[in-house]
Amino acid sequence: xxxxxxxxxxxxxxxxxxxxxxxxxxxxxxxxxxxxxxxxxxxxxxxxxxxxxxxxxxxxxxxxxxxxxxxxxxxxxxxxxxxxxxxxxxxxxxxxxxxxxxxxxxxxxxxxxxxxxxxxxxxxxxxxxxxxxxxxxxxxxxxxxxxxxxxxxxxxxxxxxxxxxxxxxxxxxxxxxxxxx
Numbered sequence: 461x462x463x464x465x466x467x468x469x470x471x472x473x474x475x476x477x478x479x480x481x482x483x484x485x486x487x488x489x490x491x492x493x494x495x496x497x498x499x500x501x502x503x504x505x506x507x508x509x510x511x512x513x514x515x516x517x518x519x520x521x522x523x524x525x526x527x528x529x530x531x532x533x534x535x536x537x538x539x540x541x542x543x544x545x546x547x548x549x550x551x552x553x554x555x556x557x558x559x560x561x562x563x564x565x566x567x568x569x570x571x572x573x574x575x576x577x578x579x580x581x582x583x584x585x586x587x588x589x590x591x592x593x594x595x596x597x598x599x600x601x602x603x604x605x606x607x608x609x610x611x612x613x614x615x616x617x618x619x620x621x622x623x624x625x626x627x628x629x630x631x632x633x634x635x636x637x638x639x640x641x
Contacts, residue, residue, distance in 0.1 A: 483575060483618055484618060485553075486576055486577050491551070493581040498519070498599065501596045501598050502608070503626060504593050513534040514532075514601075517597060518532075531545045571590070572588070575587040575614065582598060583607065585615060591618070591619050
């Protein structure tokens with residue numbers, strides 16, 4: 461069943477064309493500063509992320525330049541089953557480091573673009589040219605309403621339908637994810 465779900469994830473990311481102009485990405489991403497733990501504050505969720513609680517994405521650069529990624533969350537509640545995925549990221553645009561491809565299963569690769577990262581690398585927005593999915597992430601599990609609105613405005617200006625963006629619930633220092641800090 462897990463292989464079936466993984467195949468569906470890949471198809472969702474790979475299939476389809478976009479009539480939009482290419483999404484505008486961050487001018488430059490310092491990969492060393494970008495690595496580490498990011499809390500998913502809000503998203504237009506993929507089907508596996510619907511109902512996710514405590515969603516966290518962790519990046520670590522491998523010696524070959526690829527990005528080891530761990531995406532984890534509790535399914536449907538704070539006490540739900542811990543789900544974990546390990547896609548591998550590859551930087552496509554080495555001038556900006558803002559355009560990646562994520563590979564969940566060989567040979568399929570998904571579009572992954574760092575749309576925004578703030579100066580202190582505590583907030584980021586990840587998007588896709590198709591504008592079908594987006595992720596608002598932070599180094600902390602909480603974000604002020606004014607900061608969240610600012611990031612939603614950036615998403616809207618990129619051509620996304622922000623009515624589809626959903627907040628991801630976070631319970632401070634979840635027992636299930638405490639070992640990741």
